[in-house]
Amino acid sequence: MNDLHPTTRAFAIERSHIRDPFWTGAQALVRDAVIPHQWNALNDRIAGAEKSCALENFRIAAGHAEGTFHGMVFQDSDVYKWIEAAALQLRQSRNASLERDVDETIDLIAAAQQPDGYLNTYFTIKAPDEKWTNLAECHEMYCAGHLFEAACAYAGATGKIRLLEIACRFADHIDTIFGPREGTRPGYPGHPEIELGLLRLFDATGEERYKALARAFIMRRGQKPHYFDEEYEARGRTWFWRDHATAWMAGDKAYSQAHVPFLEQDKAVGHAVRAVYLYTGAAHLARLERDALLLRTCRTLWDDMTGRQMYVTGAIGAQSRGEAFTSDDDLPNDTAYAESCASVGLMMFARRMIENEGDARYADVMERALYNTVRAGMSLDGTRFFYVNPLEVTPATLRGNHIYDHVQPQRQIWFACACCPPNIARTIAGLEDYVHTTREDGIYVNLYIGGETRFTQGEKALTLVQSGGQPWSGDVSLELKCDAPCEVALMLRKPSWAGVTVLRINGARVEAPVLRGYLRLECRWNDGDRIEIEMEMPVRLIHASPSVREQAGQAVLQRGPIVFCLEERDNGAALHQLRMDPDARPSPQPGEGLLAGMTTISVPGRRETLDGPDDGTILHEGARPISIPATLRFVPYFAWANRGEGEMRVWVRI
C-alpha cells in the first residue's frame, strides 16, 4: 500500500485560470459559440434543427407544461452537461446573464424532482411504473451521474449549492434503493458515469454513503447471478432498444464491462466511453480508499488499453458497431470509430491515475488525447464537431462502402448530435483541472499550458504563473508568487517527446532528478522565483508496434504533443502514393492562412506510380513502379478538415 498516499497534507488548487496562446482561443470559442449555441438548442430555438425538447421535458415533468417526452431516454443529460460546461466557464469569469440562465434551469430541475428525490423526465413523464426496472439499457443512473457532475461544478464555480442539494436528494434516493445494505437491490448501471459522479459528490460533501454507493456500483459489475439477467426476467423479458442494439446492451455483457467482476477484468472491452467512465470512477475510488487491488486493476486496464488498443492520436475504440474496443493491435485507420467522447474519458481516467501514482506516463497519454483527438473534435471556428476521428479518409469511397457509414469527411454542426460537442466543451472549458495535480509529495505540473494557479495548504499559499509557446515551442517559464517563502516539491513533467531538456532557476542552470517522468525540484521558494525549462522539440518519427498490421511500412510524424497528417489540399489526391524518406530532415515551417500560428512540416519524399499512363484499369502485369520526387506537407492532425473536403492520412508510407 505504500504507493498510495494520503491527500490530507497535499496542497489544494484554490483557483486557476488559463492564459495560453493555444487554449485561450479555444476556450473563447466554447464561451462565445458553443455554450450559447447549446443553450439555444436545449431551448429549441435553432431554426431548421431537429428539436431537442430537453428543457421542455423538464417543464412537462415539473407540471409547467403539457405534452409528452421527446428525445432519447438519456435526453436529461444534455441539460446537465450544458450546466457543467457553463459552470466551468463561470469559474473562468462570472457572467450574470449566463448565471441567470443556469439558475432558472436549476429552478426547473428542482420543480421536476419528485417528492422522494427521484429525477428523470423520461420515466416521470412516460413510464413512471418502470423506474429502475432496466438499469442495463435505460440510463437513469447515467443521467444522475451527469447531474452530480454539473452540481459539483456549479457549486465550485459560484458557491451556489441549490443544484448540489438537488443532486444529494437524488443520490440519497438512489442510496435507499441500491445502497450497500440488506434489503436493497444489487443493481448497477449499463452505462457507467454515476460512479465518478458520486465520487465527485463525495469530494464536495464528504458524505460517506456516496462513496460507498460508488464502490457498490463498481464491485457489483459482472457478479453472478447477473443483475441484468435478473431485472430482465423480473420485468417480463422486454428490451428497451429493440431496434438496433439488443445484442450489445443486454445480451453482450462485455459491451457494458459487466462480463466479469471488475477486479477480474484485465482487458479493455466493449463500448469505449462506458469503459473509461467506469475506470475513471474506479481510479478515483482507489485513491480515496487506498485500495491497492482496485488500483492494480485500473493499472492493468490502462496498460492494456493504451498499450495495445490506442491510436497514435490518443483515440480509442476502433470499431463503429458498439462504439467499441476490438482486440489487441487491431487498429484500422480508415474504419476507426475513435470517438471524441472516448478520448475525453481517457483524459479523465489519466487525471485520476496521475492523482494515484504521480506518473508522467498517464500525463503523456492525457496530452496526446487532448492535443489530437479532443481538439480535432471541434473545428477551428468552434461551430462544428467530429464524433468519429478516423486516421485516414478518402472521401470518394465513403458513400460507396458501408464499412465507412460512420465516417464523415467534415465536422457536423453540433446540434445534430448530443454527446460529443458538450463533452468537448466541458473539457476545454475546464482544462485547468488537467494542468496540475496536487499530491502529498508535491505539486505536479502535467501540462505546460499557460495560466495562473493559486495553491494553498492551510496557511501556506503559492501561485504559479506558467507561460510558453506550447504546443509549438518547448520553452516554458514558471514564475512563483508567494507572500512568504514556501517549501514544496514541484514536479515538472518531462514529456516523452522532449529532447535535450535544460532547467534554469532564476537564470542558473540546475539539474533535477527525474521521478516517474517528472523533474523534481524541492526548494524553499521565494516570491519572484523563476523556473525556465527549455525542451528540445524535434520532429519525431513514430512507428507502430510490428504487430499492428494496418500500420506496417508506415510511420507518423509527431512534434511535441502534436501528431501530424497529410491533407489532399496540400499534397494532391492519392495520398497513399506518397512515401516519406525516413532519413530526410523534416522542416518545421509556420502555417499560413487558417493555419497561421501553427507549425507545419515539410519532408522530402516520393510519389509512387506505375510506368506508363494509368489506363484506368485495376491490374497491371509486368508494369514497374516508378516514383518521382515529392515534398510531403504535413499539418497538425487536430486542424484537418478545416479547409474543405479532401483526403487525409496520419500513417504515411516510408
Add this chain to the structure above:
Amino acid sequence: MNDLHPTTRAFAIERSHIRDPFWTGAQALVRDAVIPHQWNALNDRIAGAEKSCALENFRIAAGHAEGTFHGMVFQDSDVYKWIEAAALQLRQSRNASLERDVDETIDLIAAAQQPDGYLNTYFTIKAPDEKWTNLAECHEMYCAGHLFEAACAYAGATGKIRLLEIACRFADHIDTIFGPREGTRPGYPGHPEIELGLLRLFDATGEERYKALARAFIMRRGQKPHYFDEEYEARGRTWFWRDHATAWMAGDKAYSQAHVPFLEQDKAVGHAVRAVYLYTGAAHLARLERDALLLRTCRTLWDDMTGRQMYVTGAIGAQSRGEAFTSDDDLPNDTAYAESCASVGLMMFARRMIENEGDARYADVMERALYNTVRAGMSLDGTRFFYVNPLEVTPATLRGNHIYDHVQPQRQIWFACACCPPNIARTIAGLEDYVHTTREDGIYVNLYIGGETRFTQGEKALTLVQSGGQPWSGDVSLELKCDAPCEVALMLRKPSWAGVTVLRINGARVEAPVLRGYLRLECRWNDGDRIEIEMEMPVRLIHASPSVREQAGQAVLQRGPIVFCLEERDNGAALHQLRMDPDARPSPQPGEGLLAGMTTISVPGRRETLDGPDDGTILHEGARPISIPATLRFVPYFAWANRGEGEMRVWVRI
C-alpha cells in the same frame, strides 16, 4: 452492326467431356460429395443440420403432405439448382440412380405446378393471394429462372423434356401476365435470373415469346414510373424483408440495378450477383438480336466492373452490406465480400461476351475468376465452402471487430448456406460450357482444360482432344479427329499471362496471327493433326493501379492463371511484416502434402520489425525498423485454408 455475327453458320458443340489433371478431380468431388450431400440436405436427412424443407415444400404444395412452408422465400431455387448440377453431372456420365432421383423430383414439381402453370411453393402454400405483388423482393421470377436453367440442362443431358414442358408452361403463364403486350403488367424482378433463364429456354425451344419476355424484363428496369414503387403502393405499402434489408431491396433501386433504364447504365452498382446475372442475360440477348446498343451497354458495364471494381482473384462486390459493389478503386482486402456466386456470375457474363465478340479479354477474366475465387470457394476435399473470399485474413482480429462479421477463416460445411455451394457445383460440373465458344468465324478455345469435344456443322464434324498440364504448365496439345478433312478456323487463346509462345502443327513450327487475343489457325484439318502450344509461364509480379489505396506498395504473384498467397502455416504469423524483393527471382517448387501436384513459389524477402524487443506497446518513438532476411513461401490462393486456420495475404509488401 458489323461486329455482330450470325450464329447460323457456326459449328455447334455436340458433346464435350473433361479429362483434365486439375479439373477431373474437382468434378469427381462434385459428383461424389457435393451432389449427394445436397440431395440429402434437400431431403432433410442431414443429422444436426437445420432442415431445408425444400422438397417438403413441394410435397405440401402438391397436396402430398400436410404442413406449412419453411425456409427462405426463394427456397425452391435450391431444388432447381440441384437438378441443374445433377443434369450437368449426367451429361458427363449417365447414372441411373441419380436420374431416378431427378425424375422423381420432377414428378413432384409437376404435381406442385398449378393448373394455370404457376409454380412457386412459398406463394402456393403460404400466400396465394399475394402472387406477383412484390417482384422487387419476393424472388418468384428468380426461382422461375433457375427452373428454366435446370430444365434446359436436364433436357440437354438426358433428352427428357418433362421438366422443360413444366418450365414452358410456367414461362407461358408468366408471359400472359407480364408479356410485352397491351394490358399486361410492366413488371420485372428485383433479383435478375429469369432473363438468362428465358434466353436458355429460347435457345432450347425457339419460342420467340421467351426472348421477347426476357427483353421486356431487361428494358423495363429503372423506367419511370418505377414499377417497384407502383407495386408497393398497390399492395398497401408493405415490405417483405422488414428486418434487415428494406433499405436495399426496395428503397435503394441501385441495389437491384433498377435505378435507371438498362441502356443508361454505365457503372456496375448494387448487389453483385444480381448485376452479373442481369448482364449475362443482356449479353445473351444482344447476341440473339444483334442489338448493338445493348451490347455496347454490356461492354461498358464489363469495362467498369473488371477495370475498376474487380479483385486480382476475379472476385467482385467489395462490401458485405448488400453484398455489393462499392466505388472505383475501392478494394479493401480484409473486409472484401467477394462472393463465390458473384464470380460464378462473372464467368457466365464473360462466356456470353466471348460469344458476342470473340475477344480473349473476356476469357482472361473468366479464367481468373475460375481458377482463383470459384475454385477457392470449395475445399480441396469438396466438403466445405466459402461464400466470402477475402484477400487478407487475420483470424485473431475477426471476432473482435464487427467490420469482419462476414469473414470466416475456414470454409463452412455446405448445408449451412444455400446459394454458393450449388452454384460452384454447377459451374464445375458444367465446365465444358466455358472451354469452347463456337462462332461463325471459328471454334474458339478459351481454356486449355483437357478433354474431348465433338463439334458439328451440318454434315461436318470435328473432334478436338485437348491435353496438357494447366494451370501448372503452359504446354498444351490439341489433337484433331475427323472422318473427312474439315475446314474451320481454330482460335486458340493466347492468355494475357503467357510469355513467349511457340506453336507447332504436326511438329513443324508455325506462326499464327493474333486476333482479339486468339491465335488464328485456319486450315483444312485432317484426321490426326496435332497442334502443340508451348507457352512460357513465368511468375509475374502484378501491381494494382496506383489509384487503389488498399494495395499501395504491394504486389501479387501470379503464374499462369493462378494467383498466389502467403499463409501463416508456411511463413509464421504477422504476414504484414514480410516484404518480397521485387527484383529477386521467384522459384516455383512442387507443393507437398495436401498441396502435392500443385506449384508453390519461394521468393527471397525480408521480415521487418523494430530494433529492440517488442515490448507489447503500440507506439515506438525513435525506434528504427530493422529487417531480417526471410524466404516468402507462396501457395495457390484457391488452396488457402485447407491446412488449418491462420493468417492469409494475397497482396504482399514489396
